[in-house]
Amino acid sequence: MLIGTLSTHHQATGVPLSWYLALSGAMFLLGLLGVLIRRNPLLLLLAVELMLNASNIALVGFSRYWNVSDGQIFALVVMVVAAAEVVIGLGLIVAVYRQRLALDVDALSRLKG
Amino acid sequence: MNEPLVIITIEALITVLVVLNAFAFATLWERKLLGRFQARYGPNRAGPVGYMQPLADLLKLVFKEDFVPEGANRVLFQIAPLISVITAVTAIAMIPFGDPIHVDGYTIQLVGANVSVGLLVLFALSGLATYALILGGWASGNKYSLLGAARSAAQLVSYEVAMGLSVVGVLMISRSMSLVDIVHGQESSTWYILLQPVGFIVFLVAAVAETNRPPFDLPEAESELVAGYHTEYAGMKFAMFQMGEYVSMMVISALGATLFLGGYLGPWLPGFVWLVIKIVVLLFLFIWMRATLPRLRYDQLMRFGWKLLLPIATANLVITAIVVAVFFQT
Amino acid sequence: MGERIFFAIAAFGVIASAVGVITLRNPFRAAVALIVSLLSVALIFLLERAPFVAMIQVIVYAGAVVVLFLFVIAYLGDKPPAVGPDPLARYQVLAWLVIIGLGIEGFLALGNSRLPGIRANPFQVSDIGSPRAIGRAFLDSFVAEFEGTSLVLLVAAIGAVLLARRAVLGERGR
Structure with a gap:
């Protein structure tokens, strides 16, 4: 609502691409930190979702920069793949839980018993 | 949306006030209608036709103790009813109430926000409404609440899919997701209920399930699981859950009226009045179903949603797509 | 602004x-x-x-x-499930170093980037985000991606059903 009134003289109007990329990078690094540190596979999947969303922000930002829809298409594909991966990941976690194994990715990384 | 901020604020205030009053009288109307269906009068003590009954109920609920049960998560417990109300009331911004009117040199749009994805915003808000249930059920710290909430959430997610599919037929005919465009489309051709009867029926059934109304209200019925996810809620928080339920019922009726019954279109009465009439008709259907149909058991409910409703919606979609592609290609 | x-x-x-x-x-x-x-x-x-x-x-x-x-x-x-002390605790500091290193590198890359207009106000865009534009893009240029996505969803749904069936069958055996 106020955008039209202030943008005629002011120089600072839109959000530059570098800001979107910085936000995307920060979110991605936070997600990566979560993946590296967390041991509970549920919390690890949550951190993976952060990384996927970070890449979506960058994709859609570039799509706006180049004035095409391609980035948004790719972001939708990434969303679908993320949803599919969450479904399978959660199914695996529930299967592991039912086998009475500990929910710890470090312990599960050794294929024993 | 180029109106001054003042007009937008006034519009929003009027809409919210009207909706909250409508909620109050909708509860009264439902109880009186149920009474008549059951061969008795509804509430008629509080005021002439019982019209002070909502006020009496509100006063009762306001004066009840506002507590948080021990072992509950304070923050989420208090946020859950808020989510229910906020998602329901925000959805009203997408419904068009009439053609733009001209007052004082200003052109006032009678819709909160005419966005190109108006229909999707409504679906997004109804998707967010499931969190009111889940968070409320979990944050109560009560096994029955959690179980009721989980069942309710599973039901909502299942019927959301069927509702979305039932609407895609309308989208294919109107070629736009904006509700204003859909109403204009019905202005030039006919009401879409004549072109998409199966879609309308599927939408109606899914809408009853989405709002947790009987016969799909097992997760929250008073005789099952001690009222499900709102077992531990009393006083104003319970009132807010009720408000969320009735307002979302009205919003879904408005959506059904806009998509299938022509929205605000109609001869000589102002558009707004026609829309209200159509909403009242759909609400009557909701209440009628509550009065007459027995409750579905949970597994029957899920089986019905996935094995009957979803294939019908998909078949409707495929047939509509073929017909539109073959006969109405521009 | x-x-x-x-x-x-x-x-x-x-x-x-x-x-x-x-x-x-x-x-x-x-x-x-x-x-x-x-x-x-x-x-x-x-x-x-x-x-x-x-x-x-x-x-x-x-x-x-x-x-x-x-x-x-x-x-x-x-x-949270009761797991013992983290056997890899002493390697956590490596994770922090990696993140901080990547952060500094990203900051430098963004700062030195010479992509035209990356730090300027973006110009107006045409209709790229509406359902019409997305639909056009999918059906005109990206049909393969569209079909591939549906295939991914189908495979995920089948996988989920299989995982659930296995678990149910496994429990029935007890």
């Missing part, structure tokens, strides 16, 4: 809730933090002229994926 303020609010929401997702111990609260994060990302999408993607983000991610997470968390119980 209004856009920048909106961006600042949404970006703060994103970063704050992302920090919450990776630090909160209780899985339920971490999932709620993720909901806030996803809704803030939807706001960013709206800023980037992608209304369709923003609504799909809310419907699919915040409205279905996190609900799945909450179901599993409710099923597994609330208290």
